[in-house]
Amino acid sequence: MSGRFGDIATYAILSLLAVFFATPFVWMLSLALRTPSEIYLGAARLIPDAPTLGNFARILSDAAFLTYLWNGLKLSALGGGLAVALAIPAAYAFSRLDFRRKEAALIAILAVQMISPLVILVPLYRWMGSLGLLNLDASVIALYGALGMPLAVWLLKVAFDAIPREIEEAAIVDGASRWQVLMRITLPLARPGLASAFVLAMVTNWSQFLVPFILLERDRDWPISVAIFNFAGSVSASTTQLLAAACLVAVVPAVAVFVFLQRMIVSALIAGALKG
Template identity: 35%
Template sequence: MSVGTVTTRARVGQYAALLAYVAFLGFPLLWLVATAFKSTQEIALGASGFLPEAPTLQNFGDAIRRADLVEAGWNSLRVAVASTILTTALAMPAAYGLARFKTFLRPVTLGWVLVSQVFPTILIIVPLFLILKQFDLVNNLVGLTIVYVVFTLPFALWMLIGFVANIPRELEEAAAVDGAGRLRILVSIVFPLLRPGVVATALFAFIAAWNEFLFALVLIQDPAKVTLPLTLSRFVGAEGQVQLGALAAASLLATIPSLIFFGLIQGRLTSGLLSGAVKG
């Protein structure tokens, strides 16, 4: 058997495995879309095919009218955007300092990052509630944003440290020899090369805040301030009865902002990767 035949078979196997993986990941989304367009009767029968026999928009209308989906989406969007901006702005200089300067704070900070990721969130929800209550931040979107920033920052910092470490020090040293100050080096050299990491960090922070449920459930009681995950939980009754059509439609609508956000920053991620290339 020739080397070319073996290579071709290996390539076919790789593409087949990749296609199977994509199908595995995409099936829940396809099922969600199909269910969102099915009528209540068709869902109740449960014997119909995968695709809706008579597509309808009734589920979308029910989801928007009954659950105040637009207001909840606006609340989630404000919290997610604010927490994303704050998390990224705080993580960038901190990651640079930890990656470039070897001080006693580095092992302490990295240890804090690791502990924060393995510590069960449910154990601190009551003390967190009591602390925020003293500062009048319970039932407040500002308080919820602060909580998201605090709990997203460790992983965002860990991500950016790796990106900063991959930027060659020689570029900064060459700029310093040419007379550039620290601020000029950061603005003109480091931050442009750090763009892919910043985009990836921003995407992580946005999705984490957009999908978060537990903190919002405990800290928000006002119906006018609930976020989208809390609104989606209303489609599940107290006895476990689920309004499956409306829930599928609402869930599908809830994914749109994340897709739009990813679409907007995807170009910046690609351009950042290209501009960050260093020729040897």
């Protein structure tokens, strides 16, 4: 009986959390489906009298908006790929090698993940400015990779831990080097973990605002997060529906990735815990 009550309480709390987080999206969808005249109704009517998809059509037909979407996708994907590439050697070493203070080093890496980018952006801006690295996609991608690497190290270590060492030891006995074992055996077997680390890093980069806002000054280089922020600063009541439509379109890629890949992500996260 107590177990059943606990399940009911758990689902009730999760339902409340779902309503809490879904409410802003429902309200934003209501705004995005309105005509300019219905914007002034405010919260008086959630469902518009004459819902329209014209706001989405107008946003998606804007060449500048599509450029911002492409910039966001490009920077996020390349930054996520760099984070995973940098994390692979470190995660493999933590998983397979024994060395002093390994646990302390793992905790230190996790502590780095907890540091807000805001702490380092001002000195980073001055340093990159002195090196002539502002307004470069490569600078943003490099910083995305550095910021995403700590979490990727932890995720990939879990994935590598789930792979039996006996498979690698057999390959080493047959004459394979440690590098060949990693590239030809371990990484193919760790594909779900690699994909999960990449997806999480990419989604985090997609929602990143401070880094591109500080490092990219030309509007043609902005990702969608920065572009929407600047558009919101000039929005009026007559264009609120366009802002809502743009925000929804910007959210769709991240939500779609989690919806379609959630099982793979969860299985990769718990793979190390289920080992043995």
